[in-house]
Amino acid sequence: KVDPKDEDLLNLNFRHNVNGEDLVIAVAQDYETSEVLMVAFMNKEAIIKTLETGKAHYWSTSRGKPWFKGESSGHIQEVKEIFTDCDKDAVLLKVKQTGAACHEGYYSCFFREISHDNSNDVNIKEYKLKIVKDKVFEPEKVYGEK
């Protein structure tokens, strides 16, 4: 079993403290298309669970508890590779996404573009958030009505 005190791997820098939890930023990317799917956080336990199970586990900062991605929706992420960055305070997961990453029904959470219609006017007020992707599922059918 796992010794969480083992620092060899966990030389990661969990420097992002959110409500008392020490976290690294985690970016999930489709392992085939390289589309960025989502950004979340992981604590040490989430890293260990992810490595042990091969499925992405995060720390939910909104709920303040461990989050096994896809536990309720079935939209799990099979982790193919994990990288960390120069500061070791972020990880990049290359995953095989079942269903869709976003709870709003989009394959990627990054379905809104910050864009403007008038290419001659880069006034900040011209920029809007626009939905530029299509849903792959209806959230009510997966999570039930709110």
Add this chain to the structure above:
Amino acid sequence: KVDPKDEDLLNLNFRHNVNGEDLVIAVAQDYETSEVLMVAFMNKEAIIKTLETGKAHYWSTSRGKPWFKGESSGHIQEVKEIFTDCDKDAVLLKVKQTGAACHEGYYSCFFREISHDNSNDVNIKEYKLKIVKDKVFEPEKVYGEK
């Protein structure tokens, strides 16, 4: 298709407070290869500067000040597209990277893989951080000797 409640660009959720600064997470990705280059933070000013100039500006949490990426190294990021996620607390920048994104000389900051040699043993202690990319420049030549 603009969602009326999304019309205000600065409706972004700068919910990540680091040393008193309200920030969104920013992921920079190569606009051609989709390689993830780095993860950083942006405050409202950095978003505006980025949109106004077309070059990536961040907030340096280590230095506690605005950070025009590439200002000292010349390794700027020309921003082709910007997306935000479902929670609007993260942005994804698709960029044309000059030189390399990482100050350690690698094209991407994610040059270390969390991997293990023995595919039959997924014991957590078998995992190591391994450098799996090649440098594209020598940091001393760009930033000078430390």
